[in-house]
Amino acid sequence: MTAVTYEHIKTCRQSGARLGKVHTPHGSFDTPAFMPVGTLATVKTLSPEELESMGAGMILSNTYHLWIRPGEDIVEEAGGLHKFMNWNKPILTDSGGFQVFSLSKLRDIKEEGVHFRNHISGAKLFLSPEKAMQIQNSLGADVMMAFDECPPYPAEEEYMKASVERTTRWAERCLEAHTRPKDQALFGIVQGGDYQHLREKSAKELISMDFPGYAIGGLSVGEPKETMNRVLEYTAPLLPQNKPRYLMGVGSADALIDGSIRGIDMFDCVLPTRIGRNGTCMTSKGRLVVRNASNARDFRPIDEACSCYTCRNYSRAYIRHLIKSEETFGVRLTSYHNLYFLLSLMQQVREAIQQDRLLDFRETFFEQYGFNRPDAKNF
Amino acid sequence: MTAVTYEHIKTCRQSGARLGKVHTPHGSFDTPAFMPVGTLATVKTLSPEELESMGAGMILSNTYHLWIRPGEDIVEEAGGLHKFMNWNKPILTDSGGFQVFSLSKLRDIKEEGVHFRNHISGAKLFLSPEKAMQIQNSLGADVMMAFDECPPYPAEEEYMKASVERTTRWAERCLEAHTRPKDQALFGIVQGGDYQHLREKSAKELISMDFPGYAIGGLSVGEPKETMNRVLEYTAPLLPQNKPRYLMGVGSADALIDGSIRGIDMFDCVLPTRIGRNGTCMTSKGRLVVRNASNARDFRPIDEACSCYTCRNYSRAYIRHLIKSEETFGVRLTSYHNLYFLLSLMQQVREAIQQDRLLDFRETFFEQYGFNRPDAKNF
Ligand SMILES: [Zn+2]
Ligand SMILES: [Zn+2]
Numbered sequence: 204m205t206a207v208t209y210e211h212i213k214t215c216r217q218s219g220a221r222l223g224k225v226h227t228p229h230g231s232f233d234t235p236a237f238m239p240v241g242t243l244a245t246v247k248t249l250s251p252e253e254l255e256s257m258g259a260g261m262i263l264s265n266t267y268h269l270w271i272r273p274g275e276d277i278v279e280e281a282g283g284l285h286k287f288m289n290w291n292k293p294i295l296t297d298s299g300g301f302q303v304f305s306l307s308k309l310r311d312i313k314e315e316g317v318h319f320r321n322h323i324s325g326a327k328l329f330l331s332p333e334k335a336m337q338i339q340n341s342l343g344a345d346v347m348m349a350f351d352e353c354p355p356y357p358a359e360e361e362y363m364k365a366s367v368e369r370t371t372r373w374a375e376r377c378l379e380a381h382t383r384p385k386d387q388a389l390f391g392i393v394q395g396g397d398y399q400h401l402r403e404k405s406a407k408e409l410i411s412m413d414f415p416g417y418a419i420g421g422l423s424v425g426e427p428k429e430t431m432n433r434v435l436e437y438t439a440p441l442l443p444q445n446k447p448r449y450l451m452g453v454g455s456a457d458a459l460i461d462g463s464i465r466g467i468d469m470f471d472c473v474l475p476t477r478i479g480r481n482g483t484c485m486t487s488k489g490r491l492v493v494r495n496a497s498n499a500r501d502f503r504p505i506d507e508a509c510s511c512y513t514c515r516n517y518s519r520a521y522i523r524h525l526i527k528s529e530e531t532f533g534v535r536l537t538s539y540h541n542l543y544f545l546l547s548l549m550q551q552v553r554e555a556i557q558q559d560r561l562l563d564f565r566e567t568f569f570e571q572y573g574f575n576r577p578d579a580k581n582f
Numbered sequence: 583m584t585a586v587t588y589e590h591i592k593t594c595r596q597s598g599a600r601l602g603k604v605h606t607p608h609g610s611f612d613t614p615a616f617m618p619v620g621t622l623a624t625v626k627t628l629s630p631e632e633l634e635s636m637g638a639g640m641i642l643s644n645t646y647h648l649w650i651r652p653g654e655d656i657v658e659e660a661g662g663l664h665k666f667m668n669w670n671k672p673i674l675t676d677s678g679g680f681q682v683f684s685l686s687k688l689r690d691i692k693e694e695g696v697h698f699r700n701h702i703s704g705a706k707l708f709l710s711p712e713k714a715m716q717i718q719n720s721l722g723a724d725v726m727m728a729f730d731e732c733p734p735y736p737a738e739e740e741y742m743k744a745s746v747e748r749t750t751r752w753a754e755r756c757l758e759a760h761t762r763p764k765d766q767a768l769f770g771i772v773q774g775g776d777y778q779h780l781r782e783k784s785a786k787e788l789i790s791m792d793f794p795g796y797a798i799g800g801l802s803v804g805e806p807k808e809t810m811n812r813v814l815e816y817t818a819p820l821l822p823q824n825k826p827r828y829l830m831g832v833g834s835a836d837a838l839i840d841g842s843i844r845g846i847d848m849f850d851c852v853l854p855t856r857i858g859r860n861g862t863c864m865t866s867k868g869r870l871v872v873r874n875a876s877n878a879r880d881f882r883p884i885d886e887a888c889s890c891y892t893c894r895n896y897s898r899a900y901i902r903h904l905i906k907s908e909e910t911f912g913v914r915l916t917s918y919h920n921l922y923f924l925l926s927l928m929q930q931v932r933e934a935i936q937q938d939r940l941l942d943f944r945e946t947f948f949e950q951y952g953f954n955r956p957d958a959k960n961f
């Protein structure tokens with residue numbers, strides 16, 4: 204028995220999407236699911252109770268950032284990440300790989316691992332499969348991720364092939380180094396860019412190692428939406444039916460629906476909290492830039508169709524005032540609404556799967572949100 | 583019947599402190615009371631539900647700041663300050679006078695009012711008794727304050743006398759201009775610095791105008807602690823027994839106790855939230871600078887004697903990590919604790935009055951907090 208298991212409930216007859224439940228040592232959550240991101244052991248501005256009240260199941264925290272601050276040893280001494288941050292529900296930690304490849308300009312990729320510089324102090328650091336496992340074992344999340352190479356998009360086929368092979372070798376070293384398989388599930392990450400045969404190669408190699416779950420990496424890195432969907436269409440079916448599938452770094456409403464349709468169970472992204480900090484909200488009718496002057500005397504809620512704490516109690520005018528005045532409570536309110544919006548969207552997606560009508564739901568949602576407009580953006 | 587009334591419950595036989603209740607159109611609260619400050623229609627980082635959960639009765643908001651942003655007309659259109667900020671309990675607004683005298687470097691005091699510059703845009707502004715009343719009537723707080731001159735400390739006797747006389751004339755104009763006496767109570771402000779005969783003159787003149795409550799202004803402006811206590815000792819007894827007494831700008835634990843002993847019913851100060859933002863907490867054993875390196879591996883709560891949300895769920899190590907990482911949730915936690923600490927202190931003060939032992943309580947509290955140490959500071 205692995206630490207984390209997937210229970211399949213049903214497949215949507217209209218779309219092929221999966222309805223399921225992921226069971227972890229800290230409880231279960233329904234899938235498809237969106238996971239709020241708590242980079243530094245806090246989902247920015249929000250309390251654990253607020254996350255729970257909006258229906259968050261699993262949250263994600265970043266190994267790289269926690270390694271730098273406060274240090275995984277302190278988190279471990281505190282009794283692990285759940286206790287440290289007062290979140291007694293499921294947590295997933297990434298491997299640190301993505302941050303090494305995206306935040307650090309100076310890096311040197313060797314077979315052994317990656318030498319790079321701390322994005323804050325500039326100090327020299329080294330991250331390897333073994334180190335990423337040691338940190339994640341100290342943090343103690345329910346799901347931890349293999350340390351992979353995150354190639355840029357686009358990448359040459361030659362480079363991508365070598366990278367996929369390295370990711371496989373690193374995955375083996377991760378499995379080997381992982382010390383807590385009974386209470387922490389290690390997921391493998393399928394890479395390969397938009398080369399179908401490399402995705403197939405990566406999936407095949409990783410599946411032979413029998414990870415308790417699989418992620419699809421290297422998407423949502425700047426490629427067109429159609430590319431992402433095409434890659435998902437040929438990659439997801441390669442993965443085991445009885446294990447959770449996680450699409451990394453995806454959090455726009457359209458991609459959550461389109462990913463679910465292609466058989467994805469888990470998603471994460473900083474998008475809702477990041478745009479919330481900037482005074483932008485997702486609503487059932489598309490994006491609303493609440494900090495715009497046009498909202499100065501608008502006493503309606505952010506989204507009249509939303510029943511979240513923010514929309515039940517506060518006006519656009521008030522939230523705009525707070526954000527213009529750089530008052531933290533404004534960002535709390537927009538962050539709350541945005542996360543609630545995505546978590547509630549996933550709830551609707553699950554209901555639509557249950558009722559075999561996810562394609563219909565997609566059609567209605569896209570039309571109302573504005574994704575069908577010629578000028579629609581990836582939001 | 584005025585909008586706000588004071589119900590006297592008992593006088594502490596040991597100290598002379600007053601136990602009472604202030605009744606307002608938005609509910610009642612027990613006195614002596616500390617009022618959290620919500621400068622821009624938000625008590626920084628916290629929600630109304632959190633304020634309520636920590637036992638806040640009345641909160642204060644700043645006329646000057648709301649006039650500048652978002653503008654009192656927008657607050658009025660929203661249905662008033664209570665509705666705008668989702669706080670259905672008592673609110674007090676100051677007159678804007680203090681900000682004009684403290685924030686603005688360029689100001690010209692005339693009998694008509696004060697010409698000065700906006701502290702944000704630099705634009706020319708004019709505030710007068712009539713304007714301060716118009717703004718406060720638009721905001722709609724339960725208690726509003728007369729527009730007074732706030733003289734610096736120390737000030738020459740001659741200057742102070744002229745200032746007190748002007749404050750009296752301005753108070754008359756405020757009473758005249760106030761349009762909502764039935765649902766908003768206007769308090770007069772006794773000035774006079776540390777000149778006893780000027781405090782007496784100010785009190786006498788204002789009491790003859792029969793305000794529903796009185797504030798003591800011009801204290802906590804840099805004078806020694808002993809001076810404040812002496813001024814309170816001869817000023818408070820001048821005020822009517824059957825009306826609330828408000829000491830403006832005071833929020834250190836010692837001054838709250840010493841003010842209560844001298845017959846004060848209401849206090850306000852930004853201190854708890856301001857030091858909280860900086861990673862400093864008030865505890866039963868004195869100040870704790872939680873952001874200090876010594877707390878990096880300290881898994882105890884901020885105050886082991888405290889039962890607030892922060893202390894029940896989070897360690898010093900976690901809060902230090904958040905504040906060092908500039909994560910808002912850290913400031914939420916310290917702000918919550920600090921406000922809870924002062925509100926709980928006032929609860930203990932009220933119990934001590936009830937039991938005629940406020941001087942004993944003071945002795946014990948001061949000893950434990952460290953106020954009796956030779957190097958004790960005003961905190
Ligand atoms: Zn909402
Ligand atoms: Zn506390």
